[in-house]
Amino acid sequence: MKVAVIGLGTMGLGAALNLHRKGHTVTGCDLSESARAELAAAGASVVASPGELPADLTAVVVFVVNAAQTEAVLFGDAGCLAKLGPGTVILCCATVAPEAARSLGKRVTDSGFLMLDSPVSGGRVGAHAGTLTVMASGSDAAFEKAQPVLDAISTKVWKLGAEPGIGSTVKMVNQLLAGVHIATAAEALALGIRAGADPRTLYDVIATSAGSSWMWQNRVPHILDADDTPLSAVNIFVKDLGIVLDQARALTFPLPLAAAAHQLFLAAAAHGEGARDDAFVIRVWQALTGIDLPGTPKP
Numbered sequence: 001m002k003v004a005v006i007g008l009g010t011m012g013l014g015a016a017l018n019l020h021r022k023g024h025t026v027t028g029c030d031l032s033e034s035a036r037a038e039l040a041a042a043g044a045s046v047v048a049s050p051g052e053l054p055a056d057l058t059a060v061v062v063f064v065v066n067a068a069q070t071e072a073v074l075f076g077d078a079g080c081l082a083k084l085g086p087g088t089v090i091l092c093c094a095t096v097a098p099e100a101a102r103s104l105g106k107r108v109t110d111s112g113f114l115m116l117d118s119p120v121s122g123g124r125v126g127a128h129a130g131t132l133t134v135m136a137s138g139s140d141a142a143f144e145k146a147q148p149v150l151d152a153i154s155t156k157v158w159k160l161g162a163e164p165g166i167g168s169t170v171k172m173v174n175q176l177l178a179g180v181h182i183a184t185a186a187e188a189l190a191l192g193i194r195a196g197a198d199p200r201t202l203y204d205v206i207a208t209s210a211g212s213s214w215m216w217q218n219r220v221p222h223i224l225d226a227d228d229t230p231l232s233a234v235n236i237f238v239k240d241l242g243i244v245l246d247q248a249r250a251l252t253f254p255l256p257l258a259a260a261a262h263q264l265f266l267a268a269a270a271h272g273e274g275a276r277d278d279a280f281v282i283r284v285w286q287a288l289t290g291i292d293l294p295g296t297p298k299p
Helices: 012-021 033-041 067-075 098-110 123-129 140-153 166-195 199-207 214-224 234-250 256-273 278-289
Strands: 002-006 025-029 045-047 059-062 089-092 114-117 132-138 154-159
Touching: 002 012, 012 025, 012 033, 012 059, 012 123, 012 140, 025 033, 033 045, 059 067, 059 140, 067 098, 089 098, 089 140, 098 114, 098 166, 114 140, 114 166, 123 132, 132 140, 132 166, 140 154, 166 199, 166 214, 166 234, 166 256, 166 278, 199 214, 214 278, 234 256, 234 278, 256 278
Parallel strands: 002 025, 002 059, 025 045, 059 089, 089 114, 132 154
Antiparallel strands: 114 132
């Protein structure tokens, strides 16, 4: 199967590598020379612009940051759809607002293509292992054509409905929980440190107790290892919790916990941590209270 992956960041590179390893003919696309070089070293083709992608693709997997970038790589001046044949399936994997997914889906299908609204979860580890969870909605024809791609990058595909927007709705709820859980984990660890608990012992105790969460077990070790390399960045949750709150406002629906978490990620970004690992929202508490965090972060 001839597949393009647009966006070779934390998630897209792992997906492209798995598609390549599993026998698909892959062309990766990214502005970053270093990202292209890593995929090229594995033996796949690479280009710098969506407009340079081959015209005979069966599927295009879009792993960019937001709805505006998704629209640009598909329909912009250097977009790829103008040169592709009708019936190509487009997998839109960015976290976007449900309304944006619905609008994009209509535009894609009106142009003669198939589309899956297919945001993913699993992070860098899941992307590189090929074990992502895909929250997808779209037509039966889109699912059928995209199945070999889904098989290569994921171990769980949720078929959530026939219309774009449903997948993004479910991902939005996931991101509400993920963002709140990360912020709460950082708050709890910061309190423990300020109160005099040994952070590693505290982590071990909570990880085996009722107060634990997936995010506690996954993110707190980044803090303990002083590794703020962005496997998922603070700025991602500035964006994603912003989507959550925008949707809530449209529905006149109160979200006090999500709003508080969003403010914490905004504060971390304002403090210069936006591009760092999202666990380092804890530096908000460090700045406010002067706590000592374990180790010295990597530059």
